[in-house]
Amino acid sequence: MPLLAVENLRTHFFTRRGVVKAVDGVSFTLDAGETLALVGESGSGKSVTCLSLVRLVPEPAGRIVGGRVLLDGEDLLQKSRAQMRRVRGKQIAMVLQDPMTSLNPALTIGLQVGEVVRLHQHVHGRTLRDRVLDALRRLRISAADTRLGQYAHQFSGGMRQRVSSAIALSCAPRVLIADEPTTSLDVTIQAQYLELLKEVQAKAGVAVILVTHDFGIVAANADRVAVMYAGRIVEMGTTLQVFNHPRHPYTQALLRCLPDVELKREQLVEIGGQPPDLAQLPPGCPFAPRCPERHAACERELPQAVTVEPGHTAACWLASVAPTTA
Amino acid sequence: MLAGVGGADDRVSSLEAIDLTKHFPATGSLSLGHVWIKAVDGVSVRVGEGETLGIVGESGSGKTTLAKLFLLLERPTAGTLKFDGKDVRAFSRGDLATYRRSVQAVFQDPFSSLDPRMRVEQIVGEPLIPGDGITRAMVRERVVESLELVGLRRDSAALYPHEFSGGQRQRIAIARALVTTPKFILLDEPVSALDVSIRAQILNLLKRLQDRLGLAYIMISHDLAAARYLATRLAVMYCGKLVETGVCEAVYTEPLHPYTEALLSAALPLHPEARRQRIILKGEIPNPTNPPSGCRFHPRCHRVLPECATVEPVWREVKPGRLAACHLH
Numbered sequence: 001m002p003l004l005a006v007e008n009l010r011t012h013f014f015t016r017r018g019v020v021k022a023v024d025g026v027s028f029t030l031d032a033g034e035t036l037a038l039v040g041e042s043g044s045g046k047s048v049t050c051l052s053l054v055r056l057v058p059e060p061a062g063r064i065v066g067g068r069v070l071l072d073g074e075d076l077l078q079k080s081r082a083q084m085r086r087v088r089g090k091q092i093a094m095v096l097q098d099p100m101t102s103l104n105p106a107l108t109i110g111l112q113v114g115e116v117v118r119l120h121q122h123v124h125g126r127t128l129r130d131r132v133l134d135a136l137r138r139l140r141i142s143a144a145d146t147r148l149g150q151y152a153h154q155f156s157g158g159m160r161q162r163v164s165s166a167i168a169l170s171c172a173p174r175v176l177i178a179d180e181p182t183t184s185l186d187v188t189i190q191a192q193y194l195e196l197l198k199e200v201q202a203k204a205g206v207a208v209i210l211v212t213h214d215f216g217i218v219a220a221n222a223d224r225v226a227v228m229y230a231g232r233i234v235e236m237g238t239t240l241q242v243f244n245h246p247r248h249p250y251t252q253a254l255l256r257c258l259p260d261v262e263l264k265r266e267q268l269v270e271i272g273g274q275p276p277d278l279a280q281l282p283p284g285c286p287f288a289p290r291c292p293e294r295h296a297a298c299e300r301e302l303p304q305a306v307t308v309e310p311g312h313t314a315a316c317w318l319a320s321v322a323p324t325t326a
Numbered sequence: 327m328l329a330g331v332g333g334a335d336d337r338v339s340s341l342e343a344i345d346l347t348k349h350f351p352a353t354g355s356l357s358l359g360h361v362w363i364k365a366v367d368g369v370s371v372r373v374g375e376g377e378t379l380g381i382v383g384e385s386g387s388g389k390t391t392l393a394k395l396f397l398l399l400e401r402p403t404a405g406t407l408k409f410d411g412k413d414v415r416a417f418s419r420g421d422l423a424t425y426r427r428s429v430q431a432v433f434q435d436p437f438s439s440l441d442p443r444m445r446v447e448q449i450v451g452e453p454l455i456p457g458d459g460i461t462r463a464m465v466r467e468r469v470v471e472s473l474e475l476v477g478l479r480r481d482s483a484a485l486y487p488h489e490f491s492g493g494q495r496q497r498i499a500i501a502r503a504l505v506t507t508p509k510f511i512l513l514d515e516p517v518s519a520l521d522v523s524i525r526a527q528i529l530n531l532l533k534r535l536q537d538r539l540g541l542a543y544i545m546i547s548h549d550l551a552a553a554r555y556l557a558t559r560l561a562v563m564y565c566g567k568l569v570e571t572g573v574c575e576a577v578y579t580e581p582l583h584p585y586t587e588a589l590l591s592a593a594l595p596l597h598p599e600a601r602r603q604r605i606i607l608k609g610e611i612p613n614p615t616n617p618p619s620g621c622r623f624h625p626r627c628h629r630v631l632p633e634c635a636t637v638e639p640v641w642r643e644v645k646p647g648r649l650a651a652c653h654l655h
Binding site: 041042156157158159186187188189190191192195213214215216217219220239240243253254255257258259260261262264265267268269270271272274275290 | 384385491493521522523524525526527529530548549550551552554555574575578588589590591592593594595596597598599600604606607610611
């Protein structure tokens, strides 16, 4: 049994403009210790998928309207609010994009790390302090005992992100959701952070859902990749499968349109048009209007995910017919 | 095409910084006396017609201050900025007006760089002031011309920025920069705020415009992949100083300065099998009020020599066309 299984998750936002289907039928599994990357553009549903897993979708506009989120076989969507609070931070923890906004500027770092430990492990006093120091040291915060009494603004960007990761990992969660954890960091600091995260992950055996729009990060860090577009997973497979033999035209186009540090490209192959309006999705494949390979069926009917090779799925009408050799 | 706008002539245009320096007084500091943030400290670069100078570096390296100096939004503490060989400080009012028309800018975030209460026509046409033989009709014609250059429809002129997506807004910002027929456009992280599938559209557009109009770009970026795509020459900044410049491809394939080497190795290639030797730097960018002695990079450098801590390396030509400041060379 996988550690986490998400089945046909659907999260919609009910707005004046209509129903925005931010997440519409997302399914994936996650094993202990593995890293799954969720990639896609803004508005593709990556972040809402993550918020749905911990049931933090902004209400009342947003609602999880269907599906199951099974952690060790138990459906999180059926749990009460009080039960859910025991899951967040202890079973599933999150690291968000911008540590300057996710940390409280008015509380000391020690208090913020301590809060999670106190709530989930019910320890106080010296034991609490020791656990907090351990958590900070694991993320290589030097001089942790003096750092405890300091505030977020006294830390640099890279350190702040390590502090929020220390909070997330302090109670040894089973699943860590990292939502664009390095977007606000510089490249050399990003490299430091990702390296450290990998090390801590290997030691603690935590499974990571890494949300990013950067294919470079995916290539270097993920075991498996799920590519999202307009609230669905359009392609999923191991990192090598997806990079070597992308089967969905969207994945193919994305990999061709990006400039690479490794080689000078003379011309980037553009993807025309823009991501669709999620309140007015076309009846067929949402990528069809921008797809270079669309045909009549694409505009009529939504393609379902088909297995193209073991462990590799694509939701495209072409994926089931012609096996291309890349 | 409007006559007179842009001050077209046949000379080869150039923009040159010589030892350009900008120090800001540090405010809020309790210590009395002079505390200066050395944001840009003796930078010399030259941009000629039709080329793209990529300026890369991390936050706090002084890229943005350098950009502001080029746009005359900050006055340099020391050093000279020359436009077509003429010192900016010796500019007459007419020269200044010509400079402002010739050097335009496109900023990172088109959601904050466009006034939400102005129509596209006003936004794009704002740099052109009617009068001096320029009529409103001419402005309107020039606006439409600019919009078409960036691939927007003529009728978008009547709309407001919120009616456009991010990529289209960046096109509006580019149209505004083009309206004065400039020779130089400063691109400050032109695609960082855009979605990945839109980046290629904008990067290709910038390249096409350059070929067609003979523009020179100064591209400020922390995105090393985008810089490699667009830049013809590259300048790497660290803590207010240039550490290396050279032809873009040469710098990428054979970096001379250890910082460039580390920076390039930290950028992630687009393929899982392309894992290379990565240099993970220790520590973070030093505080620019009190930069390290000797070479500013020495506390983080993986090839540090004994003299690096005390002697500041000289900025010199290491190979033909390649300048660097490092004791290794």
